[in-house]
Amino acid sequence: MALYIGLMSGTSLDGVDGALADFDGSAVRTLAAAYLPFPPALRAELMALQAAGPDEIEREALAANQLATCYARCVADLLAQASLAPSAVRAVAVHGQTIRHRPELGFTRQTNNPALLAELCGIDVIADFRSRDIAAGGQGAPLVPAFHQALFGLAGQARVVANIGGIANISVLHSDGSVTGFDTGPGNVLMDGWIARHLGKEYDADGAWAASGTVITPLLQAMLTEPFFALPAPKSTGRDLFHMHWLDAHLAAFPGAAQADVQATLTQLTAVTLAQAIQRYGAQADAVYVCGGGACNGTLLRMLAAALDGKVTVASTDALGVAPNRVEALAFAWLGYRFSERLAGNLPAVTGAAGERILGALYPR
Ligand SMILES: Nc1ncnc2c1ncn2[C@@H]1O[C@H](COP(=O)(O)OP(=O)(O)OP(=O)(O)O)[C@@H](O)[C@H]1O
Numbered sequence: 453m454a455l456y457i458g459l460m461s462g463t464s465l466d467g468v469d470g471a472l473a474d475f476d477g478s479a480v481r482t483l484a485a486a487y488l489p490f491p492p493a494l495r496a497e498l499m500a501l502q503a504a505g506p507d508e509i510e511r512e513a514l515a516a517n518q519l520a521t522c523y524a525r526c527v528a529d530l531l532a533q534a535s536l537a538p539s540a541v542r543a544v545a546v547h548g549q550t551i552r553h554r555p556e557l558g559f560t561r562q563t564n565n566p567a568l569l570a571e572l573c574g575i576d577v578i579a580d581f582r583s584r585d586i587a588a589g590g591q592g593a594p595l596v597p598a599f600h601q602a603l604f605g606l607a608g609q610a611r612v613v614a615n616i617g618g619i620a621n622i623s624v625l626h627s628d629g630s631v632t633g634f635d636t637g638p639g640n641v642l643m644d645g646w647i648a649r650h651l652g653k654e655y656d657a658d659g660a661w662a663a664s665g666t667v668i669t670p671l672l673q674a675m676l677t678e679p680f681f682a683l684p685a686p687k688s689t690g691r692d693l694f695h696m697h698w699l700d701a702h703l704a705a706f707p708g709a710a711q712a713d714v715q716a717t718l719t720q721l722t723a724v725t726l727a728q729a730i731q732r733y734g735a736q737a738d739a740v741y742v743c744g745g746g747a748c749n750g751t752l753l754r755m756l757a758a759a760l761d762g763k764v765t766v767a768s769t770d771a772l773g774v775a776p777n778r779v780e781a782l783a784f785a786w787l788g789y790r791f792s793e794r795l796a797g798n799l800p801a802v803t804g805a806a807g808e809r810i811l812g813a814l815y816p817r
């Protein structure tokens with residue numbers, strides 16, 4: 453057995469997804485999965501740390517300690533589910549929480565305290581998966597396309613995997629085994645922000661609120677002029693660009709817009725930007741498999757299928773045997789396995805790095 457735990461807390465800032473998996477042999481076997489929502493105060497602080505503010509260094513350090521405590525709880529939950537002792541697990545691979553992503557300036561920051569996590573869980577911890585790729589001239593993101601290829605790639609068949617978290621990214625798994633992958637823009641981040649502001653909810657369950665509204669086409673067109681959407685791959689983005697001020701700047705020209713119509717438009721924005729990216733780079737694929745929390749948004753999936761002209765099957769990764777909310781945590785468990793085996797974790801064709809690199813840094817137990 454080669455057991456690894458993967459922990460992902462992504463741009464939605466909702467909590468931590470964990471997976472315990474066995475990478476012995478060719479198939480990936482999931483032994484346990486867990487989700488732990490962040491305590492509201494930690495969530496609010498992580499949200500605040502997304503932008504410049506007072507006393508950031510101390511606040512980041514304290515938030516990192518709290519994060520490590522949440523991560524340790526998630527590890528304990530996974531071990532309990534599988535009735536395993538910490539010594540049975542080779543490593544915990546932890547993404548950390550992105551608070552800045554500026555590859556154009558040569559850095560990305562996933563706040564975390566991996567030393568504390570190693571202390572709390574008594575297992576080797578591997579952290580900081582993105583900075584080496586950036587040091588090699590890459591975007592440091594997205595990293596999941598390599599795992600999508602390993603897990604879902606099928607020789608002779610072209611497939612697209614779309615991860616719709618806070619930010620959305622696609623992996624085009626070409627029939628010859630090559631992979632194209634990049635961030636397409638907002639996933640749920642703007643939809644979540646809008647419904648939180650107006651209805652006090654964390655997200656638009658199943659896209660029901662969006663379904664009650666009508667897309668405001670001129671607003672959609674205005675948002676689509678964002679230069680990021682037209683950039684060629686490799687490219688990555690984050691809350692650094694797609695935040696509520698970005699939305700408010702566009703909404704200023706639509707003062708009378710009904711709230712539900714804005715939600716419909718934001719849902720359509722995610723669908724259309726994904727569809728345009730898929731048509732540009734993955735037109736030969738006949739199926740798109742969706743993972744991440746966006747897979748639970750029925751309205752979004754219907755809009756995506758329609759934006760692809762109804763010619764492409766849109767399904768969740770359940771159809772490939774992996775629950776959509778487990779894929780990212782599994783991907784980080786896999787990156788931990790790759791680090792331990794001293795194998796590359798990045799795909800230079802995706803991130804734009806100068807070459808393959810071993811990703812991560814080890815904090816021994
Ligand atoms: N039932 C649901 N209906 C609609 N949307 C949902 C549902 N459940 C989750 N979501 C959406 O999924 C989001 C969480 O998705 P996920 O955990 O994949 O994001 P993440 O990992 O934080 O982001 P990223 O992949 O960008 O790093 C929530 O914030 C919410 O917008």
Ligand SMILES: CC(=O)N[C@H]1[C@@H]2OC[C@@H](O2)[C@@H](O)[C@@H]1O[C@H](C)C(=O)O
Binds near residue numbers: 463593595635688
């Ligand atoms: C900098 C950063 O945290 N990027 C995330 C984010 O969330 C989705 C998208 O933007 C992707 O680029 C990445 O996460 C996934 C796990 C990745 O690296 O593939």
